[in-house]
Amino acid sequence: MKTYEIDVLVVGGGPAGLGAAIKARENGARKVLVLERDFEPGGILNQCIHNGFGLQYFSAELTGTEYAGRFIRRAGQTGVEIQTDTMVLDVKPSREVITSSAKYGLQRFQAKSIVLAMGCRERTRDAIQIYGSRPSGIFTAGTAQRFTNIEGFIPGRQVVVLGSGDIGLIMARRMKLEGCEVQGVYELLPYTNGLSRNVVQCLNDFSIPLYLQQTVTSIYGGERIAGVTTQKVDKKQNPLPGTEEYVPCDTLLLSVGLIPENELSRKAGVRIDSRTGGPLVDQNRMTTVPGIFACGNVVQVHDLADDVTVESEIAGLAAAGFAEEEPPGKKARVLVGNGLRYVVPQEIELSRNREEPLLLFMRAELPRRKVNIVISQGGMEKLKFPQPFIKPGEIIALSVTSEMLGELEIDQDIELKVEGGG
Numbered sequence: 001m002k003t004y005e006i007d008v009l010v011v012g013g014g015p016a017g018l019g020a021a022i023k024a025r026e027n028g029a030r031k032v033l034v035l036e037r038d039f040e041p042g043g044i045l046n047q048c049i050h051n052g053f054g055l056q057y058f059s060a061e062l063t064g065t066e067y068a069g070r071f072i073r074r075a076g077q078t079g080v081e082i083q084t085d086t087m088v089l090d091v092k093p094s095r096e097v098i099t100s101s102a103k104y105g106l107q108r109f110q111a112k113s114i115v116l117a118m119g120c121r122e123r124t125r126d127a128i129q130i131y132g133s134r135p136s137g138i139f140t141a142g143t144a145q146r147f148t149n150i151e152g153f154i155p156g157r158q159v160v161v162l163g164s165g166d167i168g169l170i171m172a173r174r175m176k177l178e179g180c181e182v183q184g185v186y187e188l189l190p191y192t193n194g195l196s197r198n199v200v201q202c203l204n205d206f207s208i209p210l211y212l213q214q215t216v217t218s219i220y221g222g223e224r225i226a227g228v229t230t231q232k233v234d235k236k237q238n239p240l241p242g243t244e245e246y247v248p249c250d251t252l253l254l255s256v257g258l259i260p261e262n263e264l265s266r267k268a269g270v271r272i273d274s275r276t277g278g279p280l281v282d283q284n285r286m287t288t289v290p291g292i293f294a295c296g297n298v299v300q301v302h303d304l305a306d307d308v309t310v311e312s313e314i315a316g317l318a319a320a321g322f323a324e325e326e327p328p329g330k331k332a333r334v335l336v337g338n339g340l341r342y343v344v345p346q347e348i349e350l351s352r353n354r355e356e357p358l359l360l361f362m363r364a365e366l367p368r369r370k371v372n373i374v375i376s377q378g379g380m381e382k383l384k385f386p387q388p389f390i391k392p393g394e395i396i397a398l399s400v401t402s403e404m405l406g407e408l409e410i411d412q413d414i415e416l417k418v419e420g421g422g
């Protein structure tokens with residue numbers, strides 16, 4: 001098998017992969033190749049025909065397809081090569097990549113650097129183990145989105161949505177727009193998991209009821225689902241006896257979480273952060289394997305495609321400039337303190353890139369008002385970022401300017417935590 005030499009090889013042609021590839025090409029990488037298993041690039045955004053994309057990055061309100069379209073065009077203009085219908089089977093720590101495609105058969109590539117951008121997949125019924133029969137009519141919200149927006153099929157007529165993540169909220173509205181009866185969105189937690197703007201625009205504006213601290217505990221039906229039992233839950237999320245309610249439906253949409261797709265990252269020997277489910281990365285989005293970078297939903301489940309693009313440009317720029325001979329500097333660990341679920345990046349080389357602002361993404365553990373995100377080193381408080389409101393469903397993005405970075409010791413770990421509020 002012939003080996004093809006590539007400067008920057010990108011796995012996945014969603015917004016993360018495209019953004020990284022364009023940035024790498026614009027910054028001196030000569031041969032940049034994106035490998036995509038689908039028949040076209042664009043990733044999940046090809047099925048997102050609703051608006052709300054690009055407000056931050058383009059200062060314009062675009063649909064997901066328009067947003068992806070802009071990057072596909074720019075990729076063509078900058079000379080990025082995209083090979084679709086190509087499944088990446090293996091990524092080795094030596095940056096050798098094996099692929100399979102109907103057109104080219106098995107291929108082998110040797111890359112100077114690699115960007116992993118495989119996105120994420122949805123949790124299914126198996127992951128949450130709902131009791132009952134196994135009829136048809138139970139879909140993940142993303143599958144229903146693909147059926148409706150790309151294949152042209154409506155999954156059903158009377159819909160229950162379980163989970164209030166963004167995809168669930170968006171699909172509740174989509175089903176209503178298609179003339180379906182949407183019985184409600186049921187959420188286990190006492191707060192929604194999606195963006196506040198989606199709760200308003202998708203549920204409130206369409207009079208779709210939201211039931212907090214309630215879940216689906218049983219599924220009924222023979223060939224097709226006929227209904228579900230919903231139940232209230234206590235603070236520990238245990239169903240409360242006596243609160244059962246039968247809700248008829250022919251469709252159950254599950255929006256119960258996303259899992260970063262990291263089978264290839266593991267094969268490449270990349271260390272995975274158990275908090276994010278994605279590769280552990282530094283501020284350049286380099287993983288623990290030199291020359292292998294990662295960005296987008298494969299690193300952390302982002303709320304907004306705009307943030308995915310920002311992250312992908314960091315990875316693409318660094319992948320273009322990667323030279324193996326350059327000895328890695330000492331990296332400080334980014335420790336996750338009180339009130340936070342995770343922080344990305346997990347490592348920072350504080351001695352480098354001090355002229356550039358450092359972008360830190362994180363998620364809160366619980367909703368809280370009027371808090372400070374505090375950065376400390378060795379128990380000493382160094383920087384403070386006031387936040388009017390934080391909630392787990394909305395990513396917090398902090399930009400640490402170069403002046404602020406000057407406050408930090410270059411050889412000490414940093415810790416982030418939430419202080420104050422209620």
Ligand SMILES: Cc1cc2nc3c(=O)[nH]c(=O)nc-3n(C[C@H](O)[C@H](O)[C@H](O)COP(=O)(O)OP(=O)(O)OC[C@H]3O[C@@H](n4cnc5c(N)ncnc54)[C@H](O)[C@@H]3O)c2cc1C
Nearest residue numbers: 012014015016036037043044088118119142296297304305
């Ligand atoms: C169902 C669903 C709906 C969503 N809806 C919205 C929304 O409405 N608004 C919003 O802002 N965000 C939405 N998101 C979040 C959205 O995924 C991100 O904003 C963005 O698409 C992430 O970009 P990405 O490039 O990291 O991942 P993706 O867009 O998922 O792209 C990853 C790409 O990698 C490819 N790939 C994976 N593995 C391989 C392999 N082994 N070989 C070759 N190619 C591979 C995939 O085919 C895919 O094209 C949604 C996510 C999902 C899962």
